[in-house]
Amino acid sequence: MRIDCDVLIIGGGPAGLCAARSLLGTGLNVLILERDPFLGGQLLKQTHMFFGSKEQYAGTRGFEIGQILTREVQASPNVTVMLETVASGYYPEENFILALEKEKKLYQIYFKKVIVATGASEKSLLFEGNDLPGIYGAGAVQTLMNMYGVMPGQDIIMIGSGNIGLIVSYQLLQAGVKVKAILEAAPTVGGYFVHAAKVRRMGIPIFTQTTVKRALGQNALEAVEIVNLDSKWQYVAGTERKWSCDTLCLAVGLSPMSELLWQFQCEMRYVSELGGYVAKRNAIMQTTHPDVYIAGDVSGVEEASSAMLEGTIAGFAAAKALHKMLDSVDQVIQNSQKFLDEMHRGPIGEKIRNGLAKVEVDVCL
Amino acid sequence: MRIKEHPIIDYQKGKTVTFTFDGVPYEGFDDEPIAVALYANGIKTLSYSLKYHRPRGIFCCIGNCSSCLMKVNGIPNVRTCTQRIEQGMVIETQGKGVKK
Amino acid sequence: MFIKNGYLDIDELGERMPSEERFERGPVAILECIQQIPCNPCQDACSRGAILPFQSINDTPTIDMDKCNGCGNCISACPGLAIFVVWKNYNLESSLIKLPLELLPFPEEGDSVELMNRKGEKVGIGKVIKIQKTKQNPKSRVIWVEVPKKLAMEVRHISRSNNHDK
Numbered sequence: 001m002r003i004d005c006d007v008l009i010i011g012g013g014p015a016g017l018c019a020a021r022s023l024l025g026t027g028l029n030v031l032i033l034e035r036d037p038f039l040g041g042q043l044l045k046q047t048h049m050f051f052g053s054k055e056q057y058a059g060t061r062g063f064e065i066g067q068i069l070t071r072e073v074q075a076s077p078n079v080t081v082m083l084e085t086v087a088s089g090y091y092p093e094e095n096f097i098l099a100l101e102k103e104k105k106l107y108q109i110y111f112k113k114v115i116v117a118t119g120a121s122e123k124s125l126l127f128e129g130n131d132l133p134g135i136y137g138a139g140a141v142q143t144l145m146n147m148y149g150v151m152p153g154q155d156i157i158m159i160g161s162g163n164i165g166l167i168v169s170y171q172l173l174q175a176g177v178k179v180k181a182i183l184e185a186a187p188t189v190g191g192y193f194v195h196a197a198k199v200r201r202m203g204i205p206i207f208t209q210t211t212v213k214r215a216l217g218q219n220a221l222e223a224v225e226i227v228n229l230d231s232k233w234q235y236v237a238g239t240e241r242k243w244s245c246d247t248l249c250l251a252v253g254l255s256p257m258s259e260l261l262w263q264f265q266c267e268m269r270y271v272s273e274l275g276g277y278v279a280k281r282n283a284i285m286q287t288t289h290p291d292v293y294i295a296g297d298v299s300g301v302e303e304a305s306s307a308m309l310e311g312t313i314a315g316f317a318a319a320k321a322l323h324k325m326l327d328s329v330d331q332v333i334q335n336s337q338k339f340l341d342e343m344h345r346g347p348i349g350e351k352i353r354n355g356l357a358k359v360e361v362d363v364c365l
Numbered sequence: 366m367r368i369k370e371h372p373i374i375d376y377q378k379g380k381t382v383t384f385t386f387d388g389v390p391y392e393g394f395d396d397e398p399i400a401v402a403l404y405a406n407g408i409k410t411l412s413y414s415l416k417y418h419r420p421r422g423i424f425c426c427i428g429n430c431s432s433c434l435m436k437v438n439g440i441p442n443v444r445t446c447t448q449r450i451e452q453g454m455v456i457e458t459q460g461k462g463v464k465k
Numbered sequence: 466m467f468i469k470n471g472y473l474d475i476d477e478l479g480e481r482m483p484s485e486e487r488f489e490r491g492p493v494a495i496l497e498c499i500q501q502i503p504c505n506p507c508q509d510a511c512s513r514g515a516i517l518p519f520q521s522i523n524d525t526p527t528i529d530m531d532k533c534n535g536c537g538n539c540i541s542a543c544p545g546l547a548i549f550v551v552w553k554n555y556n557l558e559s560s561l562i563k564l565p566l567e568l569l570p571f572p573e574e575g576d577s578v579e580l581m582n583r584k585g586e587k588v589g590i591g592k593v594i595k596i597q598k599t600k601q602n603p604k605s606r607v608i609w610v611e612v613p614k615k616l617a618m619e620v621r622h623i624s625r626s627n628n629h630d631k
């Protein structure tokens with residue numbers, strides 16, 4: 001079936017929802033595709049109060065931010081939401097997105113502008129036995145316990161002390177699951193100190209320069225062999241030890257889900273600071289394909305606060321390009337850009353700043 | 366195992382449904398994916414890999430990887446971490462009994 | 466070092482450590498937030514204006530200890546759970562600490578609880594004096610716990626003694 005819209009938004013996480021919110025009241029016909037049965041993306045799995053700026057709802061719990069944004073967008077007459085619908089490919093000859101609803105119904109979706117806000121997917125780690133049941137990405141652990149109230153295991157070891165590893169460890173404690181330890185390959189804790197301090201005082205040790213070497217078990221995970229790392233990230237011989245556990249949670253980073261952007265033939269670049277391949281873009285989140293905008297983790301793995309700001313910018317920019325100018329549109333875009341710059345200013349933002357320097361261009365088209 | 370009490374979340378559960386896994390009946394809720402319902406019943410091994418017959422469970426739980434493929438109502442390769450469980454579903458381990 | 470261990474040593478608190486003279490005057494908030502991160506909800510949490518406005522969202526918070534009366538309202542506004550109130554001279558033998566808690570089971574007033582330090586080590590037994598709920602954050606609690614005076618700058622978490630193995 002054929003559907004026509006003015007602005008197509010792929011992904012209903014914080015970035016996609018904020019993009020939609022910018023388009024409220026423009027009279028433009030907006031369509032959101034979301035492959036999950038609900039809107040909110042990553043936000044729905046977050047039980048903790050969010051970081052960031054209060055303008056982006058910091059201090060509110062993640063899932064509540066998701067609910068607030070969802071309500072705003074759903075109440076609006078010019079936005080249509082299709083849930084359980086995957087954008088599965090772009091067909092350049094005819095310029096449409098092929099979407100599949102509930103694994104059954106196919107749609108050709110024609111659009112004037114598209115905002116890709118597909119988020120990121122989890123990375124895995126290479127070690128012997130890493131395919132055993134009981135070894136999951138941190139996102140899977142969150143989905144099980146925070147969305148569906150199911151315990152991922154009884155006795156968990158976490159790999160990675162970035163914010164996700166620290167926060168998911170804390171969420172595990174809240175769900176009543178024992179976290180044996182957090183292992184970190186680097187010499188220092190990766191995430192924010194305050195998150196680390198939280199789990200430390202609750203009794204979870206963090207071992208730096210330590211990683212998993214092998215996973216052991218017959219039909220599912222029973223134990224892991226862990227090992228110390230030297231300053232060149234090599235195994236220190238003789239430091240191997242076996243720890244029993246029924247679950248190993250990998251929180252070793254995310255990479256942007258940029259498949260659609262490749263299909264749009266956007267100019268892509270590998271930027272390790274941003275998590276992988278990202279599209280070149282200008283300050284209004286427009287890629288080298290003039291009709292394609294990006295926002296959120298797909299444009300560089302960061303935070304919900306920045307995803308919301310980028311979504312807001314991309315939404316207003318698309319409205320402007322379609323001559324649905326609110327008088328203040330340039331002002332609004334500039335304000336969001338200012339916030340974003342401010343967030344990136346500190347030492348934590350340094351990595352992101354370096355990454356963005358490699359993909360931000362002054363003008364695209 | 367299900368989480369009984371949580372300091373922050375009030376879990377909303379759907380209707381109870383019964384299904385079978387490798388012939389044995391189990392219960393789940395109709396608003397949860399197949400793999401989640403199996404997990405809640407302590408079942409972690411969902412399939413065996415084709416070539417080396419290694420056990421497989423979920424990995425990403427959001428439909429990105431293919432670690433959770435199972436046979437559902439006779440149809441193989443169903444992505445059980447996103448497909449929701451329904452009353453009377455027949456779920457089978459995929460690749461069980463395949464020789465190395 | 467906090468960045469290596471995930472907990473801070475008291476001297477890393479620097480100016481955030483109240484003077485003995487300030488402790489004499491009653492309860493005071495200690496903001497154990499010493500790393501520049503993009504976070505700022507605490508700056509609006511104090512109605513007395515004791516937490517000073519940020520120049521940049523990446524600033525670490527600054528507190529005016531003369532304005533702070535130790536009410537503890539800011540505790541549940543902090544997503545880092547990094548704010549504590551210490552009333553050093555609560556009585557002759559003990560201090561009172563107000564700390565955030567989002568874990569079940571919540572203790573009851575009068576309960577005796579295990580006291581944990583920043584490393585998660587059990588350092589003693591204390592008594593819950595009061596449980597404070599806030600409107601803006603109804604799911605978490607601020608626990609007022611009485612601790613031996615020498616542990617006033619040590620204790621940062623509690624656990625119910627009957628299930629400390631959990």
Ligand SMILES: Cc1cc2nc3c(=O)[nH]c(=O)nc-3n(C[C@H](O)[C@H](O)[C@H](O)COP(=O)(O)OP(=O)(O)OC[C@H]3O[C@@H](n4cnc5c(N)ncnc54)[C@H](O)[C@@H]3O)c2cc1C
Binds near residue numbers: 049052085119303307
């Ligand atoms: C444990 C954890 C803790 C975090 N804590 C914080 C925090 O305290 N503060 C903070 O600011 N950030 C935090 N974040 C980060 C934040 O959640 C993400 O940066 C943010 O959700 C990114 O938003 P997004 O919209 O780009 O992507 P997502 O939220 O991932 O949303 C993308 C959406 O797109 C959908 N989608 C993907 N592909 C398709 C397709 N082809 N068709 C249709 N739909 C598709 C997905 O289903 C998803 O719903 C945390 C993240 C994690 C994992």
Ligand code: SF4
Binds near residue numbers: 550
């Ligand atoms: S304890 Fe009370 S007075 Fe002191 S900073 Fe916090 S809110 Fe303000």
Ligand code: SF4
Binds near residue numbers: 496508542
């Ligand atoms: S709200 Fe908490 S974590 Fe955030 S800056 Fe203030 S004290 Fe630090």
